[in-house]
Amino acid sequence: MPPLSNQEVDELLRAPFTYQQRPRPVPADGRPVWRVPYVLLLVRACRAQAASLQQLHVLNWALRSTRGAEQLGLFLAGELAAEQPAVRYEPALDRAVALAGGLELLTFDRKLWRLNDAGRALVAHLDEDPSLLSDEKQRLAIIGTPLTQAAVSGLLRREPTAA
Numbered sequence: 040m041p042p043l044s045n046q047e048v049d050e051l052l053r054a055p056f057t058y059q060q061r062p063r064p065v066p067a068d069g070r071p072v073w074r075v076p077y078v079l080l081l082v083r084a085c086r087a088q089a090a091s092l093q094q095l096h097v098l099n100w101a102l103r104s105t106r107g108a109e110q111l112g113l114f115l116a117g118e119l120a121a122e123q124p125a126v127r128y129e130p131a132l133d134r135a136v137a138l139a140g141g142l143e144l145l146t147f148d149r150k151l152w153r154l155n156d157a158g159r160a161l162v163a164h165l166d167e168d169p170s171l172l173s174d175e176k177q178r179l180a181i182i183g184t185p186l187t188q189a190a191v192s193g194l195l196r197r198e199p200t201a202a
Contacts, residue, residue, distance in 0.1 A: 071131060071134040071135040071138050072135075074132070075135055078135045078139045078145070079145070080176070081095050081099060081102075083154060085186045086185040086186065087185075091150055091188055091191070092136065093195065098111075098179075099132050100128075100129075101178065104178075114190075115182065116184075121194055
């Protein structure tokens with residue numbers, strides 16, 4: 040198929056369109072750009088504002104529900120056995136992380152994603168408005184401690200933490 044001419048593109052763009060409300064929201068893997076600020080919050084919640092992909096997946100699992108956040112907080116405090124939480128991986132998170140890197144909000148260095156100045160500025164903006172990602176912020180507060188790679192490795196290997 041030959042490429043469209045500028046005139047053909049202009050005609051397509053002038054065509055009428057309508058929006059139609061859908062019964063369900065678009066799944067997360069269809070909207071990774073919406074998750075970029077969320078990813079930045081996850082990175083900030085890790086020690087030294089740097090996170091491995093494993094850490095991001097563990098936090099993502101924990102923030103999906105208050106129960107998950109409580110379980111991770113209890114595990115980090117040494118009050119919950121590593122066998123009890125069942126961490127789930129979400130492929131859409133990988134896309135959002137890659138997009139945040141492509142938007143130059145994160146930098147990748149030695150297996151870790153790090154907040155850079157632009158990422159920190161966006162997170163500061165999120166902090167200014169309590170209504171933005173409020174559930175996620177509350178769940179991060181439940182966890183209460185920066186997430187370390189050692190804790191994540193122990194959780195994924197089902198080993199207890201050193202409380």
